[in-house]
Amino acid sequence: MSQACPYCGADVIEGADVCDECQHSLTDMSLPEPTSEVERGLLRDLVTELSPHKPLTVPPTATIGETLAKMVAESIGCIVVADGGKMVGIFTERDALLRVNVDAVKLADRPISSVMTPNPATLRAEDKIALALQRMNVGGYRHLPILDGEELVGVISIRDILNYLTEHNAAAG
Secondary structure, eight states: OEEEOTTTOOEEETTOSBOTTTOOBOGGGGSOOOOSHHHHHHHHSBGGGGOOBOOOEEOTTSBHHHHHHHHHHHTOSEEEEEETTEEEEEEEHHHIIIIIGGGHHHHTTSBGGGTSEESOOOEETTSBHHHHHHHHHHHTOSEEEEEETTEEEEEEEHHHHHHHHHHHHHHHO
C-alpha cells in the first residue's frame, strides 16, 4: 500500500521514514492526531524552544578527576567530550555512577575517554520536542547534545522537557 509524500507528492510506501524522492522525513505522517494543546506543542515546537544549555566540554585526555570536579563546580549532569572541536563522547552523572562509582579516587588520573559514552545519540536544532522525548525515553537518556550540522550548539536535559510540559500544561489549563 502506498501514500503520497506531503512535500513532493511522490508515492511512498506506508510506514516509510523518509521519502525516496525528496528525502524529507515522513515520521510525522504516522502520528495519531494530538488531543490537547500540550500534545500539539510537542509535535510542533522545536528543541530550540527548550533553550539548550551551552555545553561544557573537556578533551578526551582530561582526567576523570578533573572532569568530575568540573561537573561538581558547575552543578551540571553531563559534560561533552570534544576533540578538536568535534564531539566524540559524553560523560554523564549516570556514567559516573555506573563506570566510576566508588573507584573515583583510584581512577582519577585515567582519561575521561576510558569511561565516556562514545558517539552519543544527538538531536538537530530543527528537531521537534516530541522526538527529543521519544529518544530520551527509548534510549534511557537524561541528556542529549544538540547539533547544527556538525557543530555542537547545546545540550538539553529531561528537566528542560519537564519544565516545558509544566509551563504548557499551566497555559492550557
